[in-house]
Amino acid sequence: MSIFERYLTLWVALCIVVGVALGHVMPGFFGMVAAAEVAKVNMPVAVLIWLMIVPMLLKIDFGSLGEVRQHWRGVGVTLFINWAVKPFSMALLGSFFIGHLFAPWLPAGQISSYIAGLILLAAAPCTAMVFVWSNLCEGEPHYTLSQVALNDVIMVFLFAPLVGLLLGVASISVPWGTLLLSVLLYIVVPVIVAQLWRKALLRNGGDSFDRVMRTLQPLSLVALLATLVLLFGFQGEQIVRQPLVIAILAVPILVQVYFNAGLAYWLSRRFGVAWCVAAPAALIGASNFFELAVAAAISLFGLDSGAALATVVGVLVEVPVMLSVVRIVKATRGWYEAGSSQVPTAVEARR
Numbered sequence: 017m018s019i020f021e022r023y024l025t026l027w028v029a030l031c032i033v034v035g036v037a038l039g040h041v042m043p044g045f046f047g048m049v050a051a052a053e054v055a056k057v058n059m060p061v062a063v064l065i066w067l068m069i070v071p072m073l074l075k076i077d078f079g080s081l082g083e084v085r086q087h088w089r090g091v092g093v094t095l096f097i098n099w100a101v102k103p104f105s106m107a108l109l110g111s112f113f114i115g116h117l118f119a120p121w122l123p124a125g126q127i128s129s130y131i132a133g134l135i136l137l138a139a140a141p142c143t144a145m146v147f148v149w150s151n152l153c154e155g156e157p158h159y160t161l162s163q164v165a166l167n168d169v170i171m172v173f174l175f176a177p178l179v180g181l182l183l184g185v186a187s188i189s190v191p192w193g194t195l196l197l198s199v200l201l202y203i204v205v206p207v208i209v210a211q212l213w214r215k216a217l218l219r220n221g222g223d224s225f226d227r228v229m230r231t232l233q234p235l236s237l238v239a240l241l242a243t244l245v246l247l248f249g250f251q252g253e254q255i256v257r258q259p260l261v262i263a264i265l266a267v268p269i270l271v272q273v274y275f276n277a278g279l280a281y282w283l284s285r286r287f288g289v290a291w292c293v294a295a296p297a298a299l300i301g302a303s304n305f306f307e308l309a310v311a312a313a314i315s316l317f318g319l320d321s322g323a324a325l326a327t328v329v330g331v332l333v334e335v336p337v338m339l340s341v342v343r344i345v346k347a348t349r350g351w352y353e354a355g356s357s358q359v360p361t362a363v364e365a366r367r
Contacts, residue, residue: 024237024339025343027241028244029336031242031248035244036248037252038245038252039248040256043253046250049246056314057194057307057311058246060246061246064239064242064243065202065239067236068147068240068243072148072150072236073147074210074213076211087289087293089288090289090297093284093287094280094297094301095167096283097302102139102272102301103135105138105276106272107135107182109272110134110135111131113267114130115131121264123261123322126322127322129326130325132316132317133317133323134268135182136179136313136326140304140312141171141303141304142303143198143199143305144198144203145335145338146164146299148236149299150295154295163297168199171305194311247335255332265326266329269329270337273333273337276302277298277299277301277302277344280300280301281297281345291352294345298345299338306331313326
């Protein structure tokens with residue numbers, strides 16, 4: 017591990033401070049960058065996410081995707097957390113923290129809107145950033161790709177009825193443009209580009225492939241930090257203007273992330289899932305598709321609503337919190353494997 021990777025948490029903290037400061041000092045510039053959107057998907061951020069995930073996708077050999085069947089328990093755990101636990105646990109946490117415990121410190125007219133935003137955030141599993149978290153915790157890349165693709169398919173059918181059930185709304189306006197464009201940008205196109213590039217590199221020999229991967233690895237982390245500066249820069253004024261509200265909204269999000277990650281990790285251990293699958297399973301189970309959540313909140317409640325602000329807080333919390341989950345699952349690998357009955361597969365043996 018390089019010095020840059022070893023102190024990644026420090027760089028993340030510095031990027032948060034720099035992003036908030038620049039967003040407050042240069043709101044016009046960040047407003048212009050934030051406006052570069054197609055169907056609510058920010059194009060500069062999309063480019064940075066490409067730089068993050070393409071190196072991870074280069075590692076995937078499609079000829080080995082069939083081996084994912086060996087990890088069916090991990091797939092089952094993640095599906096259970098994403099669709100049967102996370103949205104409902106967030107509804108309960110939002111009602112407790114926002115509707116009751118912290119209600120006296122929040123604008124009374126926005127409380128139900130804040131809770132709605134939290135539910136929208138939890139109802140959509142993460143798509144793009146999961147590849148980054150899986151790579152950082154040395155997760156099984158074929159499982160990660162398969163799980164993300166499966167979640168995307170399920171999301172097309174379940175997002176609207178699930179949100180409608182939890183919000184008590186008969187008809188939910190799903191931002192289909194955002195959903196479909198995000199899947200295209202973050203899954204379909206990068207997978208095709210990465211596989212074509214991988215084949216071209218391997219034709220020149222393994223040394224060429226390894227050399228490119230060593231070059232791209234630091235670029236991927238730099239793109240992660242640049243994304244962080246942009247995300248916090250976009251909301252720099254909000255953070256300075258409403259620090260208490262943002263801190264309060266972060267509480268149920270933090271509890272929900274650690275609860276769902278911990279539950280997925282524990283269930284994986286209980287069912288004998290290999291650690292290289294359990295680690296990304298915990299991360300996929302805990303992370304959120306914030307682009308879709310923000311777009312849905314704006315579509316349903318408006319740009320200046322409490323729901324939109326709650327989903328934005330999810331954006332701000334996502335990176336630093338998920339990095340902490342990465343550190344936790346890596347630090348507990350010995351404990352996990354000591355209690356797991358899973359026999360290493362051929363894929364794991366090669367790792």
